[in-house]
Amino acid sequence: GAVVSQHPSRVICKSGTSVKIECRSLDFQATTMFWYRQFPKQSLMLMATSNEGSKATYEQGVEKDKFLINHASLTLSTLTVTSAHPEDSSFYICSAPPSGLLPNTEAFFGQGTRLTVV
């Protein structure tokens, strides 16, 4: 299957600082990527849809000014958690459906990023 690389896998940052997480599709192009958040012992909740060359679409309740998403190319989307606070500590996972594939029939996930804000 296709490979999605997410970096870093773990990050610890101080409260008030910003953290950038990268999601790359290594062997396919993805005009759309998705960012999910998973709190301990809970399911994955979609945060936002990242669209190449246009603004991201955020789910209800997700602060767009806090979670900045940039999809500058067909293989890279970044999520920046700005002014991070301990309550932002979570597991963040990106996914990408390959462009051209029948819509919604497949999505490949990155390895996830464990963010801890201290």
Place this chain on the structure above:
Amino acid sequence: AQSVTQLDSQVPVFEEAPVELRCNYSSSVSVYLFWYVQYPNQGLQLLLKYLSGSTLVKGINGFEAEFNKSQTSFHLRKPSVHISDTAEYFCAVSEVPSSNTGKLIFGQGTTLQVKP
């Protein structure tokens, strides 16, 4: 809008025993159905998916699932589990597109604990 319910949060089972992880969904439109497995601190790996055709779907690692439209269910089964199957399992749906959104709606997850 779609929703997914995984009826069991934890399923303990002995090695080599059969297992069924239950998943029910609700949707006003047709959906595709997926099962993913997540090992600790890792991303998600696709086990199997139902898009159309035969309602019995076979996936990796010996897992299979059956789509039951009348009961809106997509239960995951394995006839004989291994210790290595211990993980978190997620059922998910996506809308058969009239719009190309690609969003997945996940269930709450089921922790499969395989005991020796």
